[in-house]
Amino acid sequence: MEGLRLRAAWLLVPALVSAQDMAPAPVSVSAPVPGGGSALVRLQYRQGISVEGQDLPRGFLKKGAVQNAWVDFNDLNPDGKRWALIALFPKDTWGRDRVTHTVQYPALESVWLLSALFTGHGQNYDKLMAANPGLPEKLVTGDTWTIPPTLLLKDLGGQGSGQPDRSQPEDQLDDEARTNAYRALLSFERDAQGPYAAYHMRKAEALYSSVVLRYTDRIDPKDVNELALAIAKRSGIADIRGIQPGQLVKIPLDSLADPFQPEGTKALAEEQEVRAEVRRTARVDAGPRLKGVRIVLDAGHGGVDKGAMANGLWESDFVYDITMRVYRLLQEETDATVSSTISYPGLGFDSRDRIRRPTAEAEVLTTPPFAIDGEGPHATSVHLRWVLANDQFQKFQDKRGDARKTLFISFHADSLHPSARGTMVYVPGAAMVPSRFYLAPDRTAGVKEGRTASMVHFSGKEKLMGEARSRQFAEALLRALTAEEVPIHTDRAIRNVIHRDGGSWLPAVIRYNEASAKVLIETANLTNPGDAKNLQDPEFRQRFAEGVVRAIRAYFGK
Numbered sequence: 001m002e003g004l005r006l007r008a009a010w011l012l013v014p015a016l017v018s019a020q021d022m023a024p025a026p027v028s029v030s031a032p033v034p035g036g037g038s039a040l041v042r043l044q045y046r047q048g049i050s051v052e053g054q055d056l057p058r059g060f061l062k063k064g065a066v067q068n069a070w071v072d073f074n075d076l077n078p079d080g081k082r083w084a085l086i087a088l089f090p091k092d093t094w095g096r097d098r099v100t101h102t103v104q105y106p107a108l109e110s111v112w113l114l115s116a117l118f119t120g121h122g123q124n125y126d127k128l129m130a131a132n133p134g135l136p137e138k139l140v141t142g143d144t145w146t147i148p149p150t151l152l153l154k155d156l157g158g159q160g161s162g163q164p165d166r167s168q169p170e171d172q173l174d175d176e177a178r179t180n181a182y183r184a185l186l187s188f189e190r191d192a193q194g195p196y197a198a199y200h201m202r203k204a205e206a207l208y209s210s211v212v213l214r215y216t217d218r219i220d221p222k223d224v225n226e227l228a229l230a231i232a233k234r235s236g237i238a239d240i241r242g243i244q245p246g247q248l249v250k251i252p253l254d255s256l257a258d259p260f261q262p263e264g265t266k267a268l269a270e271e272q273e274v275r276a277e278v279r280r281t282a283r284v285d286a287g288p289r290l291k292g293v294r295i296v297l298d299a300g301h302g303g304v305d306k307g308a309m310a311n312g313l314w315e316s317d318f319v320y321d322i323t324m325r326v327y328r329l330l331q332e333e334t335d336a337t338v339s340s341t342i343s344y345p346g347l348g349f350d351s352r353d354r355i356r357r358p359t360a361e362a363e364v365l366t367t368p369p370f371a372i373d374g375e376g377p378h379a380t381s382v383h384l385r386w387v388l389a390n391d392q393f394q395k396f397q398d399k400r401g402d403a404r405k406t407l408f409i410s411f412h413a414d415s416l417h418p419s420a421r422g423t424m425v426y427v428p429g430a431a432m433v434p435s436r437f438y439l440a441p442d443r444t445a446g447v448k449e450g451r452t453a454s455m456v457h458f459s460g461k462e463k464l465m466g467e468a469r470s471r472q473f474a475e476a477l478l479r480a481l482t483a484e485e486v487p488i489h490t491d492r493a494i495r496n497v498i499h500r501d502g503g504s505w506l507p508a509v510i511r512y513n514e515a516s517a518k519v520l521i522e523t524a525n526l527t528n529p530g531d532a533k534n535l536q537d538p539e540f541r542q543r544f545a546e547g548v549v550r551a552i553r554a555y556f557g558k
Protein backbone atom coordinates (compact mmCIF):
# COMPACT_ATOMS: atom_id res chain seq x y z
CA MET A 1 0.00 0.00 0.00
CA GLU A 2 1.06 3.54 -0.03
CA GLY A 3 0.27 6.46 2.18
CA LEU A 4 -1.93 8.45 -0.14
CA ARG A 5 -1.19 11.72 1.52
CA LEU A 6 1.86 13.67 2.59
CA ARG A 7 4.06 11.55 0.44
CA ALA A 8 6.10 14.59 -0.48
CA ALA A 9 7.03 15.32 3.13
CA TRP A 10 9.12 12.18 3.37
CA LEU A 11 10.90 12.65 0.07
CA LEU A 12 13.35 14.92 1.84
CA VAL A 13 15.24 11.88 3.05
CA PRO A 14 18.31 11.77 0.80
CA ALA A 15 18.17 9.32 -2.07
CA LEU A 16 20.24 6.24 -1.66
CA VAL A 17 23.11 5.55 -3.93
CA SER A 18 24.33 2.07 -3.27
CA ALA A 19 26.59 -0.22 -5.19
CA GLN A 20 25.01 -3.62 -5.53
CA ASP A 21 27.40 -5.34 -3.19
CA MET A 22 28.17 -8.94 -3.86
CA ALA A 23 27.96 -11.46 -1.04
CA PRO A 24 31.42 -12.02 0.45
CA ALA A 25 33.08 -15.32 -0.43
CA PRO A 26 32.75 -18.16 2.08
CA VAL A 27 35.68 -19.37 4.18
CA SER A 28 36.57 -23.05 4.51
CA VAL A 29 39.14 -24.64 6.80
CA SER A 30 40.18 -28.26 6.97
CA ALA A 31 40.46 -29.67 10.49
CA PRO A 32 41.53 -33.06 11.81
CA VAL A 33 38.79 -35.26 13.26
CA PRO A 34 39.17 -37.90 15.98
CA GLY A 35 40.17 -41.28 14.58
CA GLY A 36 42.24 -39.79 11.77
CA GLY A 37 41.34 -37.93 8.60
CA SER A 38 39.93 -34.44 8.37
CA ALA A 39 36.74 -32.57 7.44
CA LEU A 40 35.98 -29.11 6.12
CA VAL A 41 34.32 -26.43 8.22
CA ARG A 42 32.68 -23.72 6.13
CA LEU A 43 31.42 -20.25 7.08
CA GLN A 44 29.03 -18.63 4.59
CA TYR A 45 27.58 -15.15 4.46
CA ARG A 46 24.25 -15.12 6.30
CA GLN A 47 24.12 -18.93 6.24
CA GLY A 48 26.45 -19.53 9.18
CA ILE A 49 28.55 -22.65 9.70
CA SER A 50 28.21 -26.00 8.02
CA VAL A 51 30.61 -28.94 8.07
CA GLU A 52 31.47 -31.48 5.39
CA GLY A 53 29.49 -34.62 6.17
CA GLN A 54 31.52 -37.29 4.41
CA ASP A 55 34.35 -37.76 6.91
CA LEU A 56 32.56 -36.40 9.95
CA PRO A 57 32.45 -38.88 12.88
CA ARG A 58 28.88 -39.89 13.80
CA GLY A 59 29.85 -38.95 17.33
CA PHE A 60 29.72 -35.28 16.28
CA LEU A 61 26.11 -35.42 15.11
CA LYS A 62 23.01 -34.56 17.11
CA LYS A 63 20.68 -37.49 17.68
CA GLY A 64 18.48 -37.95 14.64
CA ALA A 65 20.54 -35.63 12.41
CA VAL A 66 21.11 -36.75 8.84
CA GLN A 67 24.69 -36.96 7.56
CA ASN A 68 24.19 -34.96 4.36
CA ALA A 69 27.06 -33.72 2.17
CA TRP A 70 27.02 -30.60 4.35
CA VAL A 71 25.75 -30.72 7.90
CA ASP A 72 24.32 -27.58 9.48
CA PHE A 73 25.92 -26.34 12.71
CA ASN A 74 22.62 -26.84 14.52
CA ASP A 75 22.69 -30.54 13.67
CA LEU A 76 25.95 -31.03 15.57
CA ASN A 77 26.05 -32.24 19.17
CA PRO A 78 28.07 -30.34 21.83
CA ASP A 79 31.33 -32.11 20.90
CA GLY A 80 30.77 -31.41 17.22
CA LYS A 81 29.91 -27.74 17.83
CA ARG A 82 32.97 -27.19 19.97
CA TRP A 83 35.19 -28.90 17.37
CA ALA A 84 33.76 -26.80 14.51
CA LEU A 85 34.09 -23.51 16.40
CA ILE A 86 37.68 -24.20 17.46
CA ALA A 87 38.60 -25.28 13.92
CA LEU A 88 37.14 -22.14 12.36
CA PHE A 89 38.24 -19.70 15.06
CA PRO A 90 41.62 -20.98 16.34
CA LYS A 91 42.35 -17.61 17.99
CA ASP A 92 39.44 -17.96 20.43
CA THR A 93 40.17 -18.67 24.08
CA TRP A 94 37.97 -21.28 25.74
CA GLY A 95 37.73 -20.81 29.50
CA ARG A 96 35.90 -23.16 31.82
CA ASP A 97 32.59 -21.35 31.41
CA ARG A 98 33.26 -18.52 28.99
CA VAL A 99 34.71 -17.93 25.53
CA THR A 100 36.71 -14.98 24.30
CA HIS A 101 36.12 -14.72 20.59
CA THR A 102 38.51 -12.91 18.27
CA VAL A 103 36.94 -11.56 15.10
CA GLN A 104 38.67 -13.02 12.03
CA TYR A 105 36.22 -12.66 9.17
CA PRO A 106 34.38 -9.35 9.68
CA ALA A 107 32.59 -9.62 6.34
CA LEU A 108 31.09 -12.97 7.29
CA GLU A 109 30.65 -12.57 11.03
CA SER A 110 28.00 -10.49 12.80
CA VAL A 111 26.83 -10.03 16.37
CA TRP A 112 23.74 -11.97 15.36
CA LEU A 113 25.89 -14.86 14.09
CA LEU A 114 28.05 -14.91 17.23
CA SER A 115 24.88 -14.95 19.34
CA ALA A 116 23.46 -17.81 17.31
CA LEU A 117 26.67 -19.85 17.47
CA PHE A 118 27.68 -19.31 21.09
CA THR A 119 24.39 -18.56 22.90
CA GLY A 120 22.07 -20.72 20.82
CA HIS A 121 19.87 -17.86 19.61
CA GLY A 122 20.49 -14.82 17.41
CA GLN A 123 17.93 -12.85 19.40
CA ASN A 124 20.42 -12.69 22.26
CA TYR A 125 22.44 -10.20 20.23
CA ASP A 126 21.45 -7.23 22.38
CA LYS A 127 22.54 -9.11 25.50
CA LEU A 128 25.83 -9.93 23.84
CA MET A 129 26.26 -6.25 22.91
CA ALA A 130 25.52 -5.28 26.52
CA ALA A 131 28.13 -7.77 27.76
CA ASN A 132 30.74 -6.14 25.53
CA PRO A 133 30.30 -2.40 26.05
CA GLY A 134 32.48 -0.24 23.90
CA LEU A 135 32.78 -2.67 21.01
CA PRO A 136 31.23 -1.54 17.73
CA GLU A 137 28.25 -3.53 16.41
CA LYS A 138 30.03 -3.66 13.08
CA LEU A 139 32.72 -6.25 13.68
CA VAL A 140 36.38 -5.37 13.23
CA THR A 141 39.21 -7.86 12.72
CA GLY A 142 41.00 -8.54 16.00
CA ASP A 143 38.20 -7.26 18.27
CA THR A 144 37.68 -9.64 21.16
CA TRP A 145 34.12 -10.42 22.19
CA THR A 146 33.46 -12.11 25.51
CA ILE A 147 30.65 -14.61 25.70
CA PRO A 148 29.98 -14.61 29.47
CA PRO A 149 28.82 -17.68 31.42
CA THR A 150 25.24 -16.36 31.60
CA LEU A 151 25.01 -16.35 27.80
CA LEU A 152 27.32 -19.18 26.73
CA LEU A 153 25.25 -22.27 25.88
CA LYS A 154 25.15 -25.02 28.50
CA ASP A 155 26.34 -27.35 25.72
CA LEU A 156 29.50 -25.28 25.40
CA GLY A 157 30.23 -25.04 29.13
CA GLY A 158 28.18 -21.99 30.14
CA GLN A 159 24.79 -21.56 31.80
CA GLY A 160 22.86 -20.19 28.82
CA SER A 161 19.55 -21.92 28.06
CA GLY A 162 19.76 -21.27 24.33
CA GLN A 163 16.51 -19.32 24.56
CA PRO A 164 16.32 -15.55 24.33
CA ASP A 165 15.75 -13.73 27.61
CA ARG A 166 12.07 -12.79 27.82
CA SER A 167 12.23 -9.95 30.26
CA GLN A 168 11.04 -7.35 27.70
CA PRO A 169 7.93 -7.46 25.48
CA GLU A 170 10.21 -7.12 22.45
CA ASP A 171 11.85 -10.44 23.34
CA GLN A 172 8.59 -12.32 22.92
CA LEU A 173 8.66 -14.11 19.62
CA ASP A 174 5.01 -15.08 19.56
CA ASP A 175 2.55 -12.34 18.53
CA GLU A 176 -0.06 -13.07 21.20
CA ALA A 177 2.56 -13.18 23.97
CA ARG A 178 4.12 -9.96 22.78
CA THR A 179 0.77 -8.20 22.51
CA ASN A 180 -0.10 -9.35 26.05
CA ALA A 181 3.25 -8.13 27.31
CA TYR A 182 2.61 -4.70 25.75
CA ARG A 183 -0.86 -4.72 27.30
CA ALA A 184 0.66 -5.41 30.71
CA LEU A 185 2.53 -2.09 30.46
CA LEU A 186 -0.79 -0.19 30.46
CA SER A 187 -3.09 0.73 33.33
CA PHE A 188 -6.53 2.30 33.07
CA GLU A 189 -7.17 5.66 34.73
CA ARG A 190 -9.51 8.61 34.48
CA ASP A 191 -9.10 12.40 34.53
CA ALA A 192 -11.38 15.38 33.89
CA GLN A 193 -11.38 14.58 30.15
CA GLY A 194 -12.48 10.97 30.71
CA PRO A 195 -10.90 7.52 30.77
CA TYR A 196 -7.45 6.84 29.35
CA ALA A 197 -4.77 4.16 29.23
CA ALA A 198 -1.70 5.20 31.19
CA TYR A 199 1.68 4.31 29.76
CA HIS A 200 5.11 5.19 31.13
CA MET A 201 7.74 5.80 28.49
CA ARG A 202 10.71 3.45 28.58
CA LYS A 203 14.29 4.26 27.65
CA ALA A 204 14.88 5.40 24.05
CA GLU A 205 11.18 5.35 23.17
CA ALA A 206 9.43 7.93 21.00
CA LEU A 207 5.78 8.95 21.17
CA TYR A 208 4.88 8.28 17.54
CA SER A 209 6.41 4.77 17.39
CA SER A 210 6.29 3.32 20.89
CA VAL A 211 2.88 4.76 21.68
CA VAL A 212 0.91 5.62 18.54
CA LEU A 213 2.17 2.94 16.14
CA ARG A 214 2.14 0.27 18.81
CA TYR A 215 -1.04 0.99 20.77
CA THR A 216 -3.34 2.34 18.06
CA ASP A 217 -4.20 1.16 14.55
CA ARG A 218 -2.96 4.34 12.89
CA ILE A 219 -0.02 3.94 10.53
CA ASP A 220 -0.18 6.79 8.00
CA PRO A 221 2.38 9.49 8.86
CA LYS A 222 -0.21 12.26 9.00
CA ASP A 223 -2.59 10.32 11.27
CA VAL A 224 0.29 9.19 13.47
CA ASN A 225 1.66 12.71 13.87
CA GLU A 226 -1.76 14.19 14.61
CA LEU A 227 -2.55 11.63 17.27
CA ALA A 228 0.95 11.94 18.80
CA LEU A 229 0.37 15.69 19.17
CA ALA A 230 -3.09 15.16 20.67
CA ILE A 231 -1.72 12.62 23.16
CA ALA A 232 1.15 14.95 24.09
CA LYS A 233 -1.31 17.75 24.78
CA ARG A 234 -3.56 15.54 26.88
CA SER A 235 -0.53 14.30 28.84
CA GLY A 236 0.81 17.81 29.46
CA ILE A 237 3.95 17.22 27.40
CA ALA A 238 5.21 20.49 25.98
CA ASP A 239 8.21 19.20 24.03
CA ILE A 240 7.49 16.01 22.14
CA ARG A 241 11.21 15.50 21.44
CA GLY A 242 12.35 15.96 25.00
CA ILE A 243 10.39 13.14 26.65
CA GLN A 244 12.26 11.44 29.50
CA PRO A 245 11.96 7.77 30.48
CA GLY A 246 9.18 7.33 33.04
CA GLN A 247 7.03 10.16 31.60
CA LEU A 248 3.31 9.42 31.98
CA VAL A 249 1.47 9.31 28.66
CA LYS A 250 -2.33 9.33 28.47
CA ILE A 251 -3.79 7.42 25.53
CA PRO A 252 -7.52 8.12 25.01
CA LEU A 253 -9.49 4.85 25.07
CA ASP A 254 -11.20 5.58 21.75
CA SER A 255 -7.77 5.57 20.07
CA LEU A 256 -6.60 2.28 21.59
CA ALA A 257 -6.43 -0.75 19.30
CA ASP A 258 -8.72 -3.67 20.22
CA PRO A 259 -6.10 -5.88 21.93
CA PHE A 260 -5.42 -3.09 24.44
CA GLN A 261 -9.01 -2.18 25.35
CA PRO A 262 -10.09 -2.69 29.00
CA GLU A 263 -11.51 -5.95 30.33
CA GLY A 264 -15.23 -6.31 29.66
CA THR A 265 -15.25 -4.40 26.37
CA LYS A 266 -16.66 -5.90 23.17
CA ALA A 267 -13.43 -5.07 21.34
CA LEU A 268 -11.27 -7.06 23.74
CA ALA A 269 -13.74 -9.96 23.76
CA GLU A 270 -13.54 -10.16 19.95
CA GLU A 271 -9.76 -10.08 20.09
CA GLN A 272 -9.73 -12.91 22.64
CA GLU A 273 -12.15 -14.95 20.54
CA VAL A 274 -9.80 -14.72 17.56
CA ARG A 275 -6.79 -15.67 19.69
CA ALA A 276 -8.67 -18.72 20.99
CA GLU A 277 -9.53 -19.65 17.41
CA VAL A 278 -5.86 -19.39 16.43
CA ARG A 279 -4.93 -21.78 19.24
CA ARG A 280 -7.58 -24.38 18.42
CA THR A 281 -7.26 -24.25 14.62
CA ALA A 282 -5.44 -27.42 13.62
CA ARG A 283 -2.54 -27.28 11.22
CA VAL A 284 -2.99 -28.64 7.70
CA ASP A 285 -0.13 -30.88 6.66
CA ALA A 286 0.94 -30.88 3.02
CA GLY A 287 4.49 -32.18 3.43
CA PRO A 288 7.67 -30.37 2.39
CA ARG A 289 6.75 -30.55 -1.34
CA LEU A 290 3.43 -28.76 -0.64
CA LYS A 291 1.42 -31.34 -2.49
CA GLY A 292 -2.19 -30.34 -3.14
CA VAL A 293 -1.59 -26.72 -2.14
CA ARG A 294 -3.01 -23.85 -4.23
CA ILE A 295 -1.18 -20.53 -3.92
CA VAL A 296 -2.05 -17.22 -5.56
CA LEU A 297 0.66 -14.55 -5.48
CA ASP A 298 -0.26 -10.91 -5.96
CA ALA A 299 2.28 -8.21 -6.70
CA GLY A 300 0.38 -5.21 -5.35
CA HIS A 301 0.98 -2.55 -8.02
CA GLY A 302 2.26 -2.16 -11.58
CA GLY A 303 2.01 -0.12 -14.77
CA VAL A 304 0.40 3.26 -14.23
CA ASP A 305 0.15 2.40 -10.54
CA LYS A 306 3.69 2.69 -9.23
CA GLY A 307 2.60 2.57 -5.58
CA ALA A 308 4.58 4.26 -2.83
CA MET A 309 7.71 6.24 -3.74
CA ALA A 310 10.66 7.34 -1.61
CA ASN A 311 14.43 7.27 -1.50
CA GLY A 312 14.67 6.90 -5.27
CA LEU A 313 12.60 3.72 -5.19
CA TRP A 314 9.04 2.99 -6.21
CA GLU A 315 6.93 0.15 -4.90
CA SER A 316 5.68 -1.64 -8.01
CA ASP A 317 8.79 -3.07 -9.68
CA PHE A 318 10.56 -3.97 -6.45
CA VAL A 319 7.69 -5.95 -4.97
CA TYR A 320 6.98 -7.52 -8.38
CA ASP A 321 10.56 -8.77 -8.31
CA ILE A 322 10.13 -10.36 -4.86
CA THR A 323 6.86 -11.90 -5.99
CA MET A 324 8.52 -13.42 -9.06
CA ARG A 325 11.35 -14.83 -6.94
CA VAL A 326 8.77 -16.51 -4.67
CA TYR A 327 6.95 -17.74 -7.78
CA ARG A 328 10.09 -19.29 -9.23
CA LEU A 329 11.16 -20.94 -5.95
CA LEU A 330 7.71 -22.49 -5.53
CA GLN A 331 7.70 -23.70 -9.15
CA GLU A 332 11.15 -25.22 -8.89
CA GLU A 333 11.13 -26.64 -5.40
CA THR A 334 7.55 -27.67 -4.65
CA ASP A 335 4.52 -29.45 -6.13
CA ALA A 336 2.17 -26.61 -5.17
CA THR A 337 0.03 -25.07 -7.91
CA VAL A 338 1.06 -21.43 -8.13
CA SER A 339 -0.20 -18.48 -10.12
CA SER A 340 0.34 -14.75 -10.23
CA THR A 341 -2.53 -12.28 -10.43
CA ILE A 342 -0.56 -9.91 -12.64
CA SER A 343 2.19 -9.93 -15.24
CA TYR A 344 4.51 -7.38 -16.79
CA PRO A 345 4.05 -8.29 -20.47
CA GLY A 346 7.60 -7.31 -21.42
CA LEU A 347 9.17 -9.26 -18.58
CA GLY A 348 6.87 -12.19 -17.93
CA PHE A 349 7.48 -13.99 -14.66
CA ASP A 350 11.20 -13.27 -14.54
CA SER A 351 13.12 -11.61 -11.74
CA ARG A 352 15.89 -9.07 -12.24
CA ASP A 353 19.01 -8.09 -10.36
CA ARG A 354 18.92 -4.50 -11.60
CA ILE A 355 15.76 -2.46 -11.72
CA ARG A 356 16.39 0.78 -13.57
CA ARG A 357 13.08 2.50 -14.18
CA PRO A 358 9.37 1.99 -13.61
CA THR A 359 7.88 -0.56 -15.98
CA ALA A 360 5.15 1.12 -17.99
CA GLU A 361 2.85 -1.82 -18.58
CA ALA A 362 1.28 -4.36 -16.28
CA GLU A 363 -1.94 -6.33 -16.50
CA VAL A 364 -4.21 -8.42 -14.33
CA LEU A 365 -4.29 -11.93 -15.82
CA THR A 366 -8.04 -12.19 -16.16
CA THR A 367 -9.79 -13.39 -19.33
CA PRO A 368 -9.09 -11.20 -21.23
CA PRO A 369 -6.19 -9.51 -19.42
CA PHE A 370 -6.94 -6.08 -17.96
CA ALA A 371 -4.36 -3.27 -17.95
CA ILE A 372 -3.81 -2.05 -14.38
CA ASP A 373 -5.69 1.23 -13.98
CA GLY A 374 -4.66 2.47 -10.55
CA GLU A 375 -5.01 1.64 -6.88
CA GLY A 376 -7.75 3.86 -5.48
CA PRO A 377 -11.12 2.44 -4.45
CA HIS A 378 -12.58 3.36 -7.85
CA ALA A 379 -9.94 1.53 -9.86
CA THR A 380 -11.07 -1.70 -11.44
CA SER A 381 -7.79 -3.62 -11.25
CA VAL A 382 -7.80 -3.46 -7.43
CA HIS A 383 -10.95 -5.59 -7.43
CA LEU A 384 -10.03 -7.83 -10.35
CA ARG A 385 -7.12 -9.16 -8.29
CA TRP A 386 -9.43 -10.79 -5.72
CA VAL A 387 -12.03 -11.71 -8.34
CA LEU A 388 -9.34 -13.59 -10.29
CA ALA A 389 -7.96 -15.25 -7.14
CA ASN A 390 -11.43 -16.34 -6.00
CA ASP A 391 -12.14 -17.77 -9.44
CA GLN A 392 -8.94 -19.81 -9.24
CA PHE A 393 -9.71 -21.03 -5.72
CA GLN A 394 -13.22 -22.05 -6.82
CA LYS A 395 -11.82 -24.02 -9.79
CA PHE A 396 -9.33 -25.69 -7.46
CA GLN A 397 -12.14 -26.83 -5.17
CA ASP A 398 -14.27 -27.93 -8.12
CA LYS A 399 -11.44 -30.37 -8.89
CA ARG A 400 -11.62 -31.74 -5.34
CA GLY A 401 -8.89 -29.50 -3.99
CA ASP A 402 -8.78 -29.15 -0.20
CA ALA A 403 -10.14 -25.68 0.66
CA ARG A 404 -7.86 -25.53 3.70
CA LYS A 405 -4.84 -25.72 1.41
CA THR A 406 -5.45 -22.38 -0.30
CA LEU A 407 -3.19 -19.40 0.33
CA PHE A 408 -3.16 -15.85 -1.02
CA ILE A 409 -0.23 -13.48 -0.56
CA SER A 410 -0.19 -9.86 -1.69
CA PHE A 411 3.20 -8.11 -1.78
CA HIS A 412 3.61 -4.41 -1.05
CA ALA A 413 5.98 -1.87 0.45
CA ASP A 414 4.70 1.10 2.41
CA SER A 415 5.67 4.67 3.19
CA LEU A 416 5.31 5.15 6.93
CA HIS A 417 7.12 7.51 9.24
CA PRO A 418 10.83 7.28 8.29
CA SER A 419 11.75 5.97 11.74
CA ALA A 420 9.55 2.89 11.36
CA ARG A 421 11.20 -0.01 9.66
CA GLY A 422 10.77 -3.66 8.81
CA THR A 423 8.08 -5.99 7.53
CA MET A 424 4.43 -5.72 8.60
CA VAL A 425 1.69 -8.20 7.76
CA TYR A 426 -2.02 -7.48 7.40
CA VAL A 427 -4.59 -10.18 8.04
CA PRO A 428 -8.35 -9.82 7.45
CA GLY A 429 -9.82 -8.87 10.84
CA ALA A 430 -13.02 -10.89 11.32
CA ALA A 431 -14.91 -7.72 12.23
CA MET A 432 -13.83 -6.06 8.95
CA VAL A 433 -14.99 -8.82 6.60
CA PRO A 434 -18.55 -8.35 5.29
CA SER A 435 -21.19 -11.11 5.39
CA ARG A 436 -21.74 -10.50 1.70
CA PHE A 437 -20.23 -8.31 -0.95
CA TYR A 438 -21.12 -7.95 -4.58
CA LEU A 439 -19.16 -6.20 -7.27
CA ALA A 440 -21.55 -4.75 -9.84
CA PRO A 441 -21.07 -6.03 -13.43
CA ASP A 442 -20.02 -2.59 -14.67
CA ARG A 443 -17.08 -2.75 -12.29
CA THR A 444 -15.63 -6.06 -13.51
CA ALA A 445 -14.75 -4.75 -16.99
CA GLY A 446 -16.59 -7.69 -18.52
CA VAL A 447 -13.89 -10.24 -17.65
CA LYS A 448 -14.98 -13.86 -17.63
CA GLU A 449 -14.05 -14.40 -13.99
CA GLY A 450 -16.39 -11.58 -12.96
CA ARG A 451 -19.43 -13.65 -13.89
CA THR A 452 -18.87 -16.29 -11.21
CA ALA A 453 -16.42 -14.86 -8.72
CA SER A 454 -17.52 -11.29 -8.04
CA MET A 455 -19.92 -12.17 -5.26
CA VAL A 456 -18.72 -13.37 -1.85
CA HIS A 457 -20.43 -14.63 1.31
CA PHE A 458 -18.75 -15.18 4.66
CA SER A 459 -20.46 -16.77 7.68
CA GLY A 460 -19.42 -15.67 11.17
CA LYS A 461 -17.41 -18.85 11.56
CA GLU A 462 -15.71 -18.32 8.19
CA LYS A 463 -14.67 -14.80 9.15
CA LEU A 464 -13.17 -16.06 12.39
CA MET A 465 -11.42 -19.00 10.69
CA GLY A 466 -10.13 -16.69 7.97
CA GLU A 467 -8.48 -14.40 10.48
CA ALA A 468 -7.17 -17.31 12.57
CA ARG A 469 -5.52 -19.14 9.67
CA SER A 470 -4.16 -15.90 8.24
CA ARG A 471 -2.64 -15.11 11.64
CA GLN A 472 -1.08 -18.56 11.80
CA PHE A 473 0.53 -17.95 8.43
CA ALA A 474 1.59 -14.41 9.41
CA GLU A 475 3.37 -15.78 12.47
CA ALA A 476 5.12 -18.47 10.44
CA LEU A 477 6.14 -15.72 8.05
CA LEU A 478 7.66 -13.47 10.69
CA ARG A 479 9.60 -16.38 12.17
CA ALA A 480 10.95 -17.40 8.77
CA LEU A 481 11.89 -13.83 7.83
CA THR A 482 13.65 -13.39 11.16
CA ALA A 483 15.70 -16.49 10.38
CA GLU A 484 16.66 -14.79 7.09
CA GLU A 485 17.67 -11.70 9.06
CA VAL A 486 14.95 -9.59 7.43
CA PRO A 487 14.03 -6.67 9.73
CA ILE A 488 10.55 -6.98 11.26
CA HIS A 489 8.45 -4.01 12.36
CA THR A 490 8.95 -3.75 16.13
CA ASP A 491 5.62 -2.34 17.23
CA ARG A 492 3.04 -5.04 16.49
CA ALA A 493 4.06 -6.47 13.11
CA ILE A 494 0.71 -8.23 12.56
CA ARG A 495 -2.34 -5.99 12.03
CA ASN A 496 -5.96 -6.77 11.25
CA VAL A 497 -7.31 -3.27 10.59
CA ILE A 498 -6.05 0.20 9.76
CA HIS A 499 -7.52 3.43 11.07
CA ARG A 500 -7.18 6.36 8.72
CA ASP A 501 -9.07 9.57 8.25
CA GLY A 502 -11.28 8.67 11.19
CA GLY A 503 -12.50 5.39 9.66
CA SER A 504 -11.58 1.70 9.73
CA TRP A 505 -10.11 0.16 6.62
CA LEU A 506 -8.85 -3.14 5.26
CA PRO A 507 -7.39 -3.71 1.77
CA ALA A 508 -9.94 -5.23 -0.64
CA VAL A 509 -7.59 -8.00 -1.84
CA ILE A 510 -7.69 -9.71 1.54
CA ARG A 511 -11.08 -8.44 2.68
CA TYR A 512 -13.05 -10.18 -0.10
CA ASN A 513 -10.64 -13.05 -0.59
CA GLU A 514 -11.90 -16.64 -0.30
CA ALA A 515 -8.53 -18.27 0.36
CA SER A 516 -8.25 -20.14 3.61
CA ALA A 517 -5.26 -17.97 4.61
CA LYS A 518 -4.73 -14.54 3.06
CA VAL A 519 -2.20 -11.89 3.97
CA LEU A 520 -0.91 -8.61 2.65
CA ILE A 521 2.80 -8.18 3.31
CA GLU A 522 4.37 -4.75 3.60
CA THR A 523 7.87 -5.99 2.81
CA ALA A 524 9.63 -2.78 3.82
CA ASN A 525 9.08 0.89 4.60
CA LEU A 526 10.38 2.81 1.57
CA THR A 527 10.80 6.03 3.52
CA ASN A 528 13.24 4.35 5.91
CA PRO A 529 16.73 4.57 4.35
CA GLY A 530 17.82 1.14 5.67
CA ASP A 531 14.69 -0.56 4.36
CA ALA A 532 15.01 1.20 0.99
CA LYS A 533 18.62 0.08 0.67
CA ASN A 534 17.55 -3.49 1.42
CA LEU A 535 14.79 -3.47 -1.15
CA GLN A 536 17.18 -2.19 -3.79
CA ASP A 537 19.51 -5.13 -3.14
CA PRO A 538 18.74 -8.27 -5.21
CA GLU A 539 20.36 -10.45 -2.56
CA PHE A 540 17.88 -9.09 0.01
CA ARG A 541 14.94 -9.66 -2.34
CA GLN A 542 16.08 -13.25 -2.84
CA ARG A 543 16.47 -13.78 0.89
CA PHE A 544 13.02 -12.33 1.47
CA ALA A 545 11.56 -14.70 -1.13
CA GLU A 546 13.32 -17.65 0.48
CA GLY A 547 11.85 -16.61 3.83
CA VAL A 548 8.35 -16.57 2.31
CA VAL A 549 8.79 -20.07 0.89
CA ARG A 550 10.22 -21.30 4.18
CA ALA A 551 7.14 -19.87 5.92
CA ILE A 552 4.75 -21.59 3.50
CA ARG A 553 6.48 -24.90 4.24
CA ALA A 554 6.29 -24.28 7.99
CA TYR A 555 2.62 -23.30 7.78
CA PHE A 556 1.70 -26.45 5.86
CA GLY A 557 3.79 -28.68 8.14
CA LYS A 558 2.95 -30.39 11.39
Ligand SMILES: [Zn+2]
Nearest residue numbers: 001002300412
Ligand atom coordinates in the same frame (compact mmCIF):
# COMPACT_ATOMS: atom_id res chain seq x y z
ZN1 LIG B 1 1.11 -1.05 -1.91
